[in-house]
Amino acid sequence: MPINLANSEEDSKMKDVFIPYYATKRSARSPTPSAAIDVSQSPFDKVQLTKLLIDALDEMGYHESAVSLQKESGGIEVESSSVQKLFSSIKYGQFEKIDLYMLSSLPLKNGVPMGVLSQTLSASSATEEIASNEGTAVDDDAMKIDNIISKKTDWNKFFVNMQSEFKLLEPLIQNMNDYDSKTIQGLSDMMEILILINKQVFIELMFDQQESSLAVLFLRTVFRKYIQLWELLLMYQESTDALTPDTLLKQMTSILTCPPNSAEYSHIWPGTIQKSRKLLIDAISKYIDPNDLVPRGRLFTLLRQAIKYQNSQDILNFDEGNENQYGLSNGRNYNLLQDNVSNSHRIGFRAERTLGQNVDEIWYLEFSPDGKYLASASADSLTDRKVLIYDVENNFQVYKVLGGNDQCVLYLSFSPDSRYLVSCPFNEEAKIYDIHKSGEPTKINPEIEGGIVAEIIQPEDSFKIPDNKFSSSGGPPRIWCCNWFHTDANRGRFVLGSPDRDVIIYDLFSKSVIFKLSEAVSSGGSSSQDQFPRVHDLKITRDDKYLLLMAHEYFVDTYDLSQLPPVDKEDESGDHIMDPTTFHIPKVSRLNVGKRMTCLTIPRSRQAGDNTNSLILLNVQPHELQLWDFKEQILVQKYFGQRQLQFIIRSCFGYDNKLVASGSEDGKIYIWDRFHGNIISVLNGHTADRTVPPGSTKTFGRNCNIVVWNPVDKTLFASGGDDGLIKIWRVTRD
Template sequence: MRLPESEYDSNPTSPDFHPQASSSSLSPSPKANGHVANGYGNAINGSSKPPRSPVARVELPGAAIYDDSYIDREEYIRLVIQSLRDIGYIESAATLEAESGYVMETSRVAEFRRCILEGTWNEAEHALERLGVAEDDGLWEARFLISQQKYLEYLEAGKTALALHVLRNELAPLHTDPEQLHPLSSLIMCTDVADLRQKAGWDGAHFSSRRRLLVNLQSYIPSSLMIPPRRFVTLLDQARLHQISQCIYHNAPLTSRHFSLYADHTCDTDLFPRITTTILQVHSDEVWSLEWSHNGKFLATASKDKSVIIWSVGVYHPFAVGCLAWSLDDTILLSSSEQYIKMWNTESGICIRTIEAHTETVSALAWVPDGSGFISGSQDRKINLWGSDGKQRDSWGITAIRITDLAVTPDFTRLVAVGESAKDPTLPTPRGDSNTASTASRNGNNNPTPSAPRTPEHLMILSVSLGGQLTSVKISSDSQYALVNHAPDEIHLWDLFTGRLARKYTGQRQGRHIIRSCFGGVDGNFVVSGSEDGNVYVWHRDRAILLDVLTGHGSGSVNSVAWNPMNSQMFASCSDDFTIRLWEPLGGGADGESSSRLAHRMADDREHESEASGKGKGKSREPWVGEASCEHE
């Protein structure tokens, strides 16, 4: 919007403006009340007047910023003015307004903004009407938001009578659904300010609530009148996200070191983990499973040779070891062997407890996200919930599938279990309410099917039945996706929010063996899987493009892969060739700790610990191999 010519003569010259100075030498005006962001400060909201001549208005031909561009000059200049004000270049913004003839916002918008931020609510409603917001544009909804803020501020100030007046005479007439008013009316009973803020999800009049109100009111005012906050930055963020989506090898954290406005973003493929930097050769038989500790410093592996090795602590079972799970603080490692579950102290290698509650092979172990316990699943069709002390707390009873794997979403709302249909005509009728755990079974259709085994109250149930054999499941860090290995020769990505198949990944070989895949990379951008052909396969998660087939393992299946949770450029794989391989970029990773550095540090740590204990022989013979072990009784 153009600045009227008449305003030039009426605007006082800023005392800080020097016409001969360059833009970078202009001194910004003092911040109003400490606020400049988004044009919210009093001194920068249309009240900071452009300087009088010698700044002359520049008239340019056309409406676009370039002859071959579709970008409107007025919109562009107004966004630049907003950005300059946001970051504190107040005089530069005023100069640009004078030179271009465009203003960021009219005096009416500035007045409305001031009324909201200063809490002059009657004036705010009048200012809203002067902006031309009509009933069709949501005038009543906007008034409701203003009255709600007024109501909460009266309660905060202890003015209960005034708050009650607002509730009865302003909020109630504006809202047709009494059920929506009930939570607000119940706030009158709050005993103190902290209780009020907690129940209302509101931080008070003198914090950020008025600014959030202004953002919420923005949706009712045309953006051409009132520009959304930080609009230029939003556009740049959108451009960055688009560039990331086009970079199929993207594996860099969101820092200024990895992103520049001067050039389009692309990740160097040499920084992708595709080179074997370490081979761990201690197991004497097929290695079936592996898991990183949460701190990324230790790797646990389980083998057909009846051993679990925490590099560097070894523990032993009487049978081949199937699955592993670290506690959240990495002090306890769970392992399963046949129908037994063992809890190990990872520092001493001592078996804390042996649990025998299943009647068939325990096929899945998972700690719950709050660390209060863990869940076990078995081929006996049972899912049990255990406390962190190893005592059983609950059970789902008999499920409809012989469980091969399970996982709990990080937000602790869903349990996802996969397996084969029990095909038992004597299956008991499921017990409990309509809540169910997310399960995928082998019933031969792709439609969500109801299943209601008894569950703890905090877990939802959503049952999905699939054809084929399902061998493993992993959950994305945002709790939205489940990655399911689906024999033969497919990996499925399921959207847990919609209950629909989102992607398929193909190329690997899986027919007879249990293969465990994982998400990987800085944002879970990749899907990684072993294969019965002895290779490791890597896909781009969202585009389902096969990026690499990594060779190096010997004959037999690559059974499991695991990405280091603290190093986005390192993952591990284990194989029937008795080995574990660590994969990193050529020359080592750009972030985190390389395997060689980690190996030597771990060895030095163990030597230091042994010397401190008086033994003096703690350094391992090989850097990644520990000496401590404990026999199964």
């Protein structure tokens, strides 16, 4: 069953209408009408179109044209009169004119709780509002946000006014139990607008007026009370905003002591009072109903969406990551007078170099997280030096040779800091290397000026999984896969999986097995259904929340790691071994694939909130790859074309997770569009044409066993095959 991530009954209902966000890169093609569109029969509202035009003209600097269009349209306004009054008071620094009566007249998205406020706002407040707004009439220049004339603010009157408004708000918020959710949301919006205004006043007192003593007085006597009232209000509703009462108060306090050239200073104060007030207006605009205030840059947002849709129709189009403020690729001109022509030759691939230091089949490749190193593991039976570390930034010269692996190496895994490497040989003993450790020089690299002298290093540590009853040899379980934790809370830890029904957590610093998952989840049953699975591959999600186990039994199990104690929670004796009775690692789902799998891959998440964090890629026999959402248990896409029947073939995500690449038993590299599933390219990589070394009876095969993508340089990837060669590839753009 899918992982239950719902936080409420409402969230549970939404499960029934789940739409995968990672599958929305491209919409289906829709025909573009060739005939001219009759504007009179347009489905778009004429008033809304006029508002967009007025707003766009004003933003582009055509102020007189915007005013003229506004008059010709009969007075259509991009912002209502109540919004204009508030924004004018802010632009001209007349904060003393802002009160609850003015805010209650705003057309907020979530509505204004007039049923509650009407009992508070007296007729005298209305009279005061009318008087306070004398001389603030909105003329033709009102919409010119940049046309700000800073007038002297009556700070004393503002302080008194805010204290009076606080006395009106305090009893309302203290009686929140009497209100429904809509009323609470409306009050919350008004309170947050007041918080933003008070924050602006504090900032102006500090940076523009240079009145630090007055700012401190305001913070203590007025602003602090509003923050506390806001905190009380938030107790009645859930909030996901990054700015909380606690962080805001700390931010304001830090301003009092930060030097003028500090990062905190530049983050709070943009340099001029005009820019600062403009930022305040932009922040308040998010609370206003779009029908009464055109969202900033709305027409340009619609144009950007149209361009992105046109780009999405090109099956070989992949937007670059360096987007400008409009969300479009820099360095490209877009024609608004006609549809942008598709270019099907924008992406390609070329072989950049071949690495031939290995003399036997390449079984595994792994780029370090910093992208600077490439590790390879071969099946060479004549030496224990089966793992080579290549320096990516120095023309892929060999950086280190890792000794001590008597058996063929099946798996490699770099630590998050790219310093340590774990190797998993065919037998039961895993080894840990510090790749920057000094060792014995070797002449594996050609002697060139400025070249690297590669060194042979031995493992820092080696270990075995404690015996269990499922081991095929009666001894320690074999170790076939490994993955490190990614966050600081679990630094130095990694997980290893065994086909002999075991998974352990190992701690690098204590050099000990600190947890055995098979023992913790065992129910004591004797049936095959109760047995811990035979693990052939595993991955930990980038947030360290889930452990994914790819089983020999044709399924993928997901375990919840959220209760795992962090590394700084050792007991007083310094013992790193965890007590499984103090926490629980439950199995939360089982994904039944129903076919033999040879590889489990997760996307490389390069930023927080990446929407690919629930995706897994599986190589499935025969001849297909499957993309799943493991949380929702949805099969998102299948990829066909490569050959995979007998051997372990591994795949990866690439090019900022826009591509999927895999090896194949025909020696080729297959590359697909992740979203559409169509083949982008087939590269001839490993074709068994390698010359056999003198005196060797080795016969090279033609499998391409693995493809890996550089996590930092999205244009760089590598492949390894049975020919013993490593091919380095580069993405090209026409």
